[in-house]
Amino acid sequence: MRAIRGTCGIISKIAGNLGCGYLTVRRYLNKPGWEDVRERYMYEIESMCDLAECTLVKAMKSDDLRTASSTARWWLEKKRRQEYGQKSEVDITPKPPNIDVNTNVPIDALDLPLETRRTILAAMRERKRKMLAAAEEAQRPRERRL
Numbered sequence: 001m002r003a004i005r006g007t008c009g010i011i012s013k014i015a016g017n018l019g020c021g022y023l024t025v026r027r028y029l030n031k032p033g034w035e036d037v038r039e040r041y042m043y044e045i046e047s048m049c050d051l052a053e054c055t056l057v058k059a060m061k062s063d064d065l066r067t068a069s070s071t072a073r074w075w076l077e078k079k080r081r082q083e084y085g086q087k088s089e090v091d092i093t094p095k096p097p098n099i100d101v102n103t104n105v106p107i108d109a110l111d112l113p114l115e116t117r118r119t120i121l122a123a124m125r126e127r128k129r130k131m132l133a134a135a136e137e138a139q140r141p142r143e144r145r146l
Helices: 011-018 024-031 035-060 065-079 114-139
Strands: none
Touching: 011 024, 024 035, 035 065
């Protein structure tokens, strides 16, 4: 228990006081039957938290207005988050995906089976053939039908 006092709950300091390793201290703190040691360790940690809070309160009572106000603002953001914490709004409205249909992707990059690639390429050739035929048809002068 004496090895814990004055360590601020820092396990490596406790291990140094005992002359053992970090993991050994962790194991003993979690060991059944060592509740009194674990309680002393928690007390040490809580004492440090109390000290930190006292330091913050002193800073808020400081004559230096800049220190006092920035400390008070930090305190309120942490201790009273609902009222003073930084709020961020998140838009969860579903949006359509931004898809550029003119993007060219090399067919090899798709990692598809060979037969699937052949089918895709054949469909692309057929589409191109139909587009060219439609363009040629549009270029021909129209005949008058009687």
